[in-house]
Amino acid sequence: MNILIDTNIIAEYFEHRAQYGFVRMILQAVRDGQHKGFITQGTVYTLTYLAERAFKRSDIHEPELTDRLREVMLSIMQLFEPIGISKSEFIKAILNREFTDLEDSMQMQAAITHKCSVLLTININNFKNSADNGVELLTPQEFVKQYMNS
Numbered sequence: 001m002n003i004l005i006d007t008n009i010i011a012e013y014f015e016h017r018a019q020y021g022f023v024r025m026i027l028q029a030v031r032d033g034q035h036k037g038f039i040t041q042g043t044v045y046t047l048t049y050l051a052e053r054a055f056k057r058s059d060i061h062e063p064e065l066t067d068r069l070r071e072v073m074l075s076i077m078q079l080f081e082p083i084g085i086s087k088s089e090f091i092k093a094i095l096n097r098e099f100t101d102l103e104d105s106m107q108m109q110a111a112i113t114h115k116c117s118v119l120l121t122i123n124i125n126n127f128k129n130s131a132d133n134g135v136e137l138l139t140p141q142e143f144v145k146q147y148m149n150s
Contacts, residue, residue, distance in 0.1 A: 001035045001147065004111040005080065006104075006121035007043040009140065011050065019122065022140035026120065029148060030079060039080045040110045042103070048073055083114045098129040111135045118143065 003026075013023045030037035039047075051072050055065050085093070089109050099105035104126045111119045118136045120143055121127065127137050138146065 001118065002038060002114070002116040003030070003035050003118045003120050003143075004038045004040070004083075004107065004114070004116040004135075005043070006107055006119065006123070007039075007046050008122045009120050010039070010043070010047055010076070012122055012140070014051075014054070019140040022144045025144055025148060026140055027079065035147075037080045038083050038110075038114060038116060039076070040107060041082050041084045042106065044073070044076070044082050047076060083110055085110050085113050089113055096130075099126070101126045108133070108135065118147075 009023055009026075011017070012019050013027065026035070027037075029035050048069065052065070052069055055068055060068060085106065090106065093099075093105040093109040094102055096105045096109075099108070101123075104121075104123065107121070108119060108127065108130055110116075112133050112135055116135060118138055119127070120138055120140060122139060124137055124139055130137075
C-alpha cells in the first residue's frame with residue numbers, strides 16, 4: 001500500500017510523542033517492504049530544518065552538526081520516496097477552499113497526484129472538509145488497527 005506520511009508523523013516519532021509506538025510500527029513495516037512510504041519534498045526541507053534546530057538545542061555544533069544532520073537525512077531518504085507536485089497542482093491546492101491549512105492541502109494534493117491509498121497524519125481535523133478523493137485519512141493508531149493487526 002502506498003502511504004503519504006505527513007510531516008507531523010516524523011516529528012511524532014523523533015519527539016516520542018503520544019503516537020510514537022504506532023508510528024514506530026508503521027515505519028518498521030515500511031522498512032520491511034510491507035508498505036511503500038512517501039514524503040513530500042516540502043517535508044524533507046522541514047525535517048532538515050527541525051533536525052538542525054534540535055541538534056543546536058542539544059549544543060551540537062560544526063563540524064559534528066552537519067555530519068549528524070547528513071546521517072539523519074540519509075536515513076530518512078533510505079526509508080521514504082520523496083515526491084513533489086507541479087506548479088498547477090500547487091495552485092490547485094492553494095485555491096482549495098476545503099482547507100484552511102494550505103500545507104495540509106498541498107499534502108493532500110501530493111497524495112492524490114501520486115495515487116497514495118492513505119495519507120497518514122496526526123491532524124485529521126485539518127482534513128475534515130476535504131472531498132472524497134480516494135485517499136483515506138488515518139492517524140497512526142487507526143492505520144495500525146486497520147492494516148497491521150490482521
